[in-house]
Amino acid sequence: MSIKLCIAFICCISFTLSAQDFQGIAYYQSKTTIDMDGFGGRQMSEEQKRQIAERMKSMFEKTYVLTFNRAESIYREEEKLETPGAGGGMRFGGFMSSFTGGPQYKNVKESQLLQEQEFFGKQFLVTDSLPALKWTMESETKQIGQYLCFKATAIKSVDEMDMTSFRRRDRDNEEKKEGDEKADSSKTNNPIAEVEVPKQIIVTAWYTPQIPVNQGPGEYWGLPGLILEVNADRTTILCSKIVINPQEKQEIKMPSKGKKVTRDEYNAIMKEKIEEMRENFGGRNRGNFRRN
Template identity: 30%
Template sequence: MKKNILIIICLCCLNLHSQISSGKIIYNVLTQDIESNLKDPKSLLLNKLIVENARKQSFILEFNKNKSSFTKIEKLAQPSYKEKLVESIASGFLTTPNSYFLDQDAENYLLQTEEGILIRKPFKSLNWEILKESKMVDDYLCYKAICNKVIINMKGEEKNISVIAWFAPSLPYHFGPKEFYGLPGLILELEEGKTTFYATEVSFLDLKKEIEFPRGKTITEEEYRKSVMAQQY
């Protein structure tokens, strides 16, 4: 069965989309409510505001044959201090506060924090398992794939979570939301924990679009973790 799935995927890739040079995808967000045993009205209200903010966030993936960037779409209206604080918490817990820049020809990819710090992280195999399940996402036939992601917190502790992706073989690029890549087609929907990124707009260009990477001093993830821990103590 898996062999048949791979044959179908290869056939899907041999279409007009193989001539595309670059494009972009807009993702909106779905997220579950935050589970809490707290009964304090202020805490419940904060949880509600965090979830509502996350659901209003949107992101853009821009890509060409070799590079991609995944960034948050900033709102035109200047948020108040309270709104900015809620958005920062929502990004940290439910979506992402970071921007991601991938170059398939490089040994590392680049992560930019909301403070502007540049972190270089090595590419690691995500060991995707492609399943026979399929569905339509934004008019594209997508197949389901799953992988395990290792999360390392600021204390260096590891935790495994399962990630579900729906990718479109007819769009033969290897990119997706955040640092998720490596499937034989663009990821149009990604479920990570309580949050789902789903494509609402897919567009393409015949000409190659240059993907701008931020410039500046970069540090490793370990160096960043140590600097954050040093500020806390």
């Protein structure tokens, strides 16, 4: 039996979405691993690495809630008390704590993506169209909880300011290619210049036709079933719980707070602030960021 016929069969025996008020809630655990060696970790002891990794856990291990219907969804971080001392004592941690992602809204019928974003005390409403990933449907299946899931893969272009994909720049390889034009990494005082983001990554998604909506966590969507797991570069997002048609209906409200900007405009603002951080770091005026 082909993948399409198998999916169609599962959809026929799964619950119906005919009700206008259909809704679901899915809970996801998101975890991003960081290459400590790539960020100066080679000079650290194992104990220092462990301590820093523990401090960064609150930034790279999060729980999200996706509230969805057939056309819309809202994806937000689950609120929880911060662990005392988490992220403290680190310049990078201080920078990341000033970068707070708010609710993310998707409308798959209108191909609309909205995200509230706080950056250094300012509120923005980032507007974008939904990324149209070209999914390749695979025959591999696996069970996630009570749901039979199918595998799909795609090549995704990475946002240049996606901090979950930051990695140390390969200076040695660049110098071999371009001679002495590139500055030696040991001579620069710009930590941002030492990192880069890959232009593309391979995304693996696992979706279940038993919940036939083309929604998923974050910006992921476009498959014939709810996406329950995503593996993208160093980030894994896994669904831990699903509630279908909860007794108390949840409002899926389009975000509206903040200055409305496009993704490109928002990235430009981030770059400006990062350059400001670099100047302050080089001038030994650490932690003092100008606010326009």
